[in-house]
Amino acid sequence: GKYTREDILRLVREEDIQFIRMQFTDIFGQMKNVAITASQIEKALDNQIMMDGSSIEGFVRIEESDQYLWPDLDTFAILPWRPQYGKVARLICDVHNPDGTPFVGDPRGVLKRALARAGEMGLTFNAGPELEFFLFQTDEDGRPTTKTSDEAGYFDLGPLDHGESTRREICLCLEEMGFEIEASHHEVAAGQHEIDFKYTEALQAADNIMTFKLAVKTLAQKNGLHATFMPKPVCGAAGSGMHVNMSLFRDGQNAFYDPADPRKLSLLAYQFIAGLLDHVQGFCAVTNPLVNSYKRLVPGYEAPCHLAWSTGNRSALIRIPTPRGAGTRVELRSPDPSCNPYLAFAVCLAAGLDGIQRRLTPPAENNENLYAIAADLEAQGVRRLPASLEAAIHALEADSVVTAALGEHVTNQYVTGKLREWEQYRAQVTQWELDQYLVTC
Ligand code: ADP
Ligand code: MG
Ligand code: MG
Ligand code: MG
Ligand code: MG
Numbered sequence: 001g002k003y004t005r006e007d008i009l010r011l012v013r014e015e016d017i018q019f020i021r022m023q024f025t026d027i028f029g030q031m032k033n034v035a036i037t038a039s040q041i042e043k044a045l046d047n048q049i050m051m052d053g054s055s056i057e058g059f060v061r062i063e064e065s066d067q068y069l070w071p072d073l074d075t076f077a078i079l080p081w082r083p084q085y086g087k088v089a090r091l092i093c094d095v096h097n098p099d100g101t102p103f104v105g106d107p108r109g110v111l112k113r114a115l116a117r118a119g120e121m122g123l124t125f126n127a128g129p130e131l132e133f134f135l136f137q138t139d140e141d142g143r144p145t146t147k148t149s150d151e152a153g154y155f156d157l158g159p160l161d162h163g164e165s166t167r168r169e170i171c172l173c174l175e176e177m178g179f180e181i182e183a184s185h186h187e188v189a190a191g192q193h194e195i196d197f198k199y200t201e202a203l204q205a206a207d208n209i210m211t212f213k214l215a216v217k218t219l220a221q222k223n224g225l226h227a228t229f230m231p232k233p234v235c236g237a238a239g240s241g242m243h244v245n246m247s248l249f250r251d252g253q254n255a256f257y258d259p260a261d262p263r264k265l266s267l268l269a270y271q272f273i274a275g276l277l278d279h280v281q282g283f284c285a286v287t288n289p290l291v292n293s294y295k296r297l298v299p300g301y302e303a304p305c306h307l308a309w310s311t312g313n314r315s316a317l318i319r320i321p322t323p324r325g326a327g328t329r330v331e332l333r334s335p336d337p338s339c340n341p342y343l344a345f346a347v348c349l350a351a352g353l354d355g356i357q358r359r360l361t362p363p364a365e366n367n368e369n370l371y372a373i374a375a376d377l378e379a380q381g382v383r384r385l386p387a388s389l390e391a392a393i394h395a396l397e398a399d400s401v402v403t404a405a406l407g408e409h410v411t412n413q414y415v416t417g418k419l420r421e422w423e424q425y426r427a428q429v430t431q432w433e434l435d436q437y438l439v440t441c
Contacts, residue, residue, distance in 0.1 A: 148191025275355020282399025
């Protein structure tokens with residue numbers, strides 16, 4: 001690893017750190033933390049920090065509520081947006097039962113189990129996520145609005161854009177925390193931004209996503225803006241996605257690359273693509289977890305609808321970007337940034353590995369603009385992503401590869417929580433319905 005126990009003790013002393021946040025994530029993707037003072041650091045490193053799991057959504061019942069936070073030493077980082085006197089550091093933790101066994105409901109543990117399965121096949125799994133988000137203005141009372149201050153479009157360098165300077169500050173802050181920022185740009189919609197950081201092994205990539213979202217939200221707030229990773233905040237404008245670039249490595253080499261193939265893709269890559277296509281309907285409730293997620297998956301906004309793959313086409317669900325060699329990757333374009341990244345990576349990997357184990361073959365690639373030929377695709381019986389959270393939950397329940405990857409505990413908690421969310425939404429009367437029916441009926 002990067003840090004030893006002694007390194008952490010020394011860093012806490014030398015950097016004059018006063019507080020340490022012991023972080024973990026609930027099954028719905030919310031970051032949680034138990035803050036301790038520096039005086040408790042030895043106890044923390046001995047895995048002795050306890051928390052009440054019954055207060056965490058989707059964790060455990062009251063009668064079995066004591067759980068322990070086991071910090072991953074390599075995740076030690078100082079939060080750069082906190083004061084330089086009385087610094088605050090964080091450690092990302094695994095959740096364990098009192099008897100020391102890993103807690104089955106810990107999303108980080110779910111991903112670790114999926115990665116271990118890949119490990120048994122001699123493979124490591126890399127993920128490079130591209131997160132999009134909106135920066136909105138706040139009103140006089142500091143409440144978030146959906147108004148933007150910029151009029152800049154995709155890749156514009158407008159002087160009009162307050163968001164630009166905020167985005168720059170976010171990038172610098174993330175670099176201070178060890179991120180390698182590869183790209184950062186304005187996105188298609190007003191107020192929409194994307195920051196891309198370098199891919200890593202998937203566990204670290206999921207940790208990075210949690211850190212990224214916290215940094216973006218915190219620094220936006222410091223600049224008087226509200227950052228949101230809501231998938232579709234503005235009707236009629238592009239939504240926010242989280243494309244996930246994925247590759248498998250064997251012995252340090254990209255196992256998706258094969259120079260002898262016409263597309264320079266390996267058999268393993270084709271099987272992985274086929275596995276994703278076979279299970280994407282089943283794991284959509286994980287990668288696209290909100291009622292609102294399904295408002296983004298509509299034609300015309302670079303978000304996928306039909307199950308197709310392509311080497312060139314940004315309307316396809318799966319795109320194979322141009323780079324080959326170490327950069328050979330499969331880009332899944334359906335996920336959105338409201339997902340729990342640990343669970344999302346776990347189900348994507350499980351789907352791909354299933355394709356490999358069953359030696360699946362993907363259908364022919366489709367290089368047409370899929371929005372333009374939607375009617376043809378329907379006629380050909382090309383499958384679609386679920387149209388609603390409800391449909392996605394039922395597809396998840398029917399997919400044994402996905403539910404096995406999540407485990408019984410997470411599956412049950414997830415399905416129960418998400419069905420409750422769906423039922424609440426279903427009972428709402430929306431502005432659209434009033435506009436549509438109040439007069440005509
Ligand atoms: P796009 O063309 O879709 O906008 P970007 O350049 O924004 O793509 O993002 C590409 C992402 O893919 C980056 O996070 C990058 O680190 C990641 N990436 C590059 N090579 C690999 C790889 N071998 N495996 C996984 N991700 C990779
Ligand atoms: Mg990008
Ligand atoms: Mg892009
Ligand atoms: Mg983008
Ligand atoms: Mg992309």
